[in-house]
Amino acid sequence: MSTYDVVEICAGAGGQALGLEKAGFEHALAVELDTHACNTLRANRPSWKVVEADVADHSEWRPADYKGVSLLAGGVPCPPFSIAGKQLGANDERDLFAWAVEQVTVIQPRALMLENVRGLSMPRFAGYRQHVLDRLAGLGYIAEWRLLHASDFGVAQLRPRFILIALKAEDAPYFHWPDHAGTPPTVGETLIDLMAADGWKGAKAWSEKANKIAPTIVGGSKKHGGADLGPTRAKRAWAEMSVDALGVADAPPTSDHPVDFIPKLTTEMVARIQGWSDDYPWEFTGRKTSRYRQIGNAFPPPVARAVGEAIIRAFNREGEPKKMESAERDPVYKALREAEGFLTPERLMKLVGLTDPAELERRIGLLSRDFEVEIDTSNAKTAYKLGNFKAFVGQEDHDRHDLFLKHRAKIS
Known part of the structure; x- marks a missing residue:
């Protein structure tokens, strides 16, 4: 099988x-800001080149040195798009999505793979998403x-x-x-062996109660306190599975715990729920809260593997060819982008088929959060006029630089 190399930005803990x-x-490079995550990467893959730095700091690594790599991949920061946050998008100093797309101009990878939270898929970011598609199309990618x-x-x-x-047109x-x-x-099927590891007699009965899949694990950030399993709604879901979500345990229950004990999860259990297992072995370094954040902020390995295999199948031209859909998604953005001058509301x-002026104003308001209007x-x-x-996207005079330096200690 051919060897394909990858540069991974905002690599997290792996x-x-x-x-x-x-x-x-095969990793040509992994770039990550967090010291603890970098330590985990180095502990698991000593042969990898791991750069601990702000990924946008080109004094630490040069994208041009990796021109022609097979895949540029990354899990860029989620807070700019998170439903739980303010959804500042382009105005958030942590937003690196557009910057990552722009690196395609230098690295010219055969494929690009970026992942983020569900919030980026919402109407709030329709113009942002369309700009990304248009930029990639202009660079020869679908x-x-x-x-x-x-x-x-x-x-x-x-x-x-x-x-x-995104892939080049031929792939x-x-x-x-x-x-x-x-x-x-x-959850019960996934964790029963770990829950019973120290002799707890209630493990089997507990596993039968934990008969659902887990809510989304939330790693949290350095801005907030210690490790727990998420907001109030998630805690209620965990409680229905007889899991105490107010914190993370140091060890599983022992034979001294009563059979009806309601346990907390250990970091090893959280890692298992994130997809690490005997088939995906990995060790996390650092103290408990750091390990939990590394695990909770990660992209599940089985999902990354499935998408990675699909990309390699495309490289190898396997299967029947089909039309990849780079569809227009925001008609207001499209009309303004294509206009030669100013457009009246009427x-x-x-042009976009709207009849409600208030709806047009709402959409213009959303666009103005990410674009100058x-x-x-x-x-x-x-x-x-857009x-x-x-x-x-790499501008030397962008506000991002000062904001990043100001908040760096709290960025995760």
Whole structure:
């Protein structure tokens, strides 16, 4: 089999890395900001080149040195798009999605794979997504977005992730999103051996109560306290499975614990729910809270493997070719982008098929959060023109630099 190399940015503690390795990729480089995650990467793969740095700092690594790599991959920071956050998108100093896409101009990989949270798939970011598709099309790539759930790939957790795949035109027709792996195991089935490891007599009865898949594991950030299993809604779901979600245990229950004890999960158990197992062995370094954050923020290895294998099948031209869909997704963005000048609300509504002026204003408002939108009122009538994309794509004078330095200690 041919060897395919990968440069992975925002690599975290290795969930995506291990999955891509299992798929058949060899790491030419892994770049990650967090010291603890880098230590985990080095402990598991001493031969890999791991750069501990802000991925956008080209004094630490040069994208041009990796020109022609098979795959550029990464799990860029989620907070700019998270439903649980403010969804600042292009105005968030942690937003590296557009920057990662821009590296395609330098690295010119055969394929691009970026993953993020479900929030990026929502209407709030329709213009942002369309800009990404248009930029990649202009660089000769055909791209698709897809929302994948970890539970569809044998992981005992829902964990929706929004994936962007882009391939050069000659490979794109052979890319097919991976098939589902069947019914996922329950939390009880997944963890019973770990829960019984120290002799707890209630493990079997507990496993029968934990007969669902897990809510999405939340790794949290350095801005907040210690490890626990997520917000109130997630804690209720865990409680229904007889799991105490208020913290993470140091060890499983022992033979001294009563059979009706409600246990907390250990970091080893959380890793198992994230998809690490005997088939995906990995050791996490650092203290408990750090290990939990590394695990909780990761991309499940079985999902990364399934997508990586689909990319390699496209490289090898396996299967029947099909049309990859780089479809337009935001007609308001499209109309403004293609206009030669300003458009009045009436003209814009006619072009995009809207009849409600309030809905047009709402969509313009969403676009203005990620793009500069010029408003002309010189003729006593409002008109709009789409300006520059606000996101950081490598500009030396972008606000991102100062904000990043200011908040670096709390970025994870």
